Amino acid sequence: MDEYKSKLPRLPISKCKKIARTDPEYVLTSQAAFAGVAFSTELFLQILAEETCSLAQIHKQTKTLRLNYEDLSAAIRNLDKFQFLSDVVPQTDNLASLVRENKVRYTIVNPSPEIDIESEDEISEAEVVEAEAEADAEAGAEAEQS
Numbered sequence: 408m409d410e411y412k413s414k415l416p417r418l419p420i421s422k423c424k425k426i427a428r429t430d431p432e433y434v435l436t437s438q439a440a441f442a443g444v445a446f447s448t449e450l451f452l453q454i455l456a457e458e459t460c461s462l463a464q465i466h467k468q469t470k471t472l473r474l475n476y477e478d479l480s481a482a483i484r485n486l487d488k489f490q491f492l493s494d495v496v497p498q499t500d501n502l503a504s505l506v507r508e509n510k511v512r513y514t515i516v517n518p519s520p521e522i523d524i525e526s527e528d529e530i531s532e533a534e535v536v537e538a539e540a541e542a543d544a545e546a547g548a549e550a551e552q553s
Contacts (some may be wrong), residue, residue, distance in 0.1 A: 416445035423448070455489065458482055 423441045427433055456474070459482040464472055466481070480498045483489040506512075 416442060416449050418445040418449050420445050455479075455482070458486055458489070462486075 420438070420441045423445045427436065427441070427444070459474055459479050460472065462482045462485065463474055463478040476496075476499065480496050483492045483496050484498060
């Protein structure tokens with residue numbers, strides 16, 4: 408039984424089938440073809456992870472390594488064989504830096520209409536909870552009257 412399991416891909420073949428069926432140009436395909444797709448996807452992901460890990464180790468110079476989105480994006484951007492993924496895994500910027508550069512506007516949504524939020528004033532969490540409780544109590548009183 409272990410020999411049989413070692414010959415199967417780690418990725419579920421049923422998921423490969425589901426993904427293939429979402430393609431509008433899908434044609435009936437054999438089970439062996441789906442197994443081949445699962446094996447090749449597994450090998451591709453292994454190579455991508457190894458390349459990403461090696462680039463991250465070079466740049467970070469730490470004993471422990473934790474791969475994140477920035478490492479993956481850098482590997483895809485820097486390695487020619489993964490350039491076709493550059494539109495799928497784009498390089499991202501930090502929201503704070505984008506706001507500072509005026510490339511993005513970021514506002515906080517007013518949690519309750521009774522609370523007047525000004526940009527320079529800070530409101531404690533207790534005040535927000537208190538205002539929400541008052542609003543709920545007023546809404547309950549209005550519902551009882553009608």
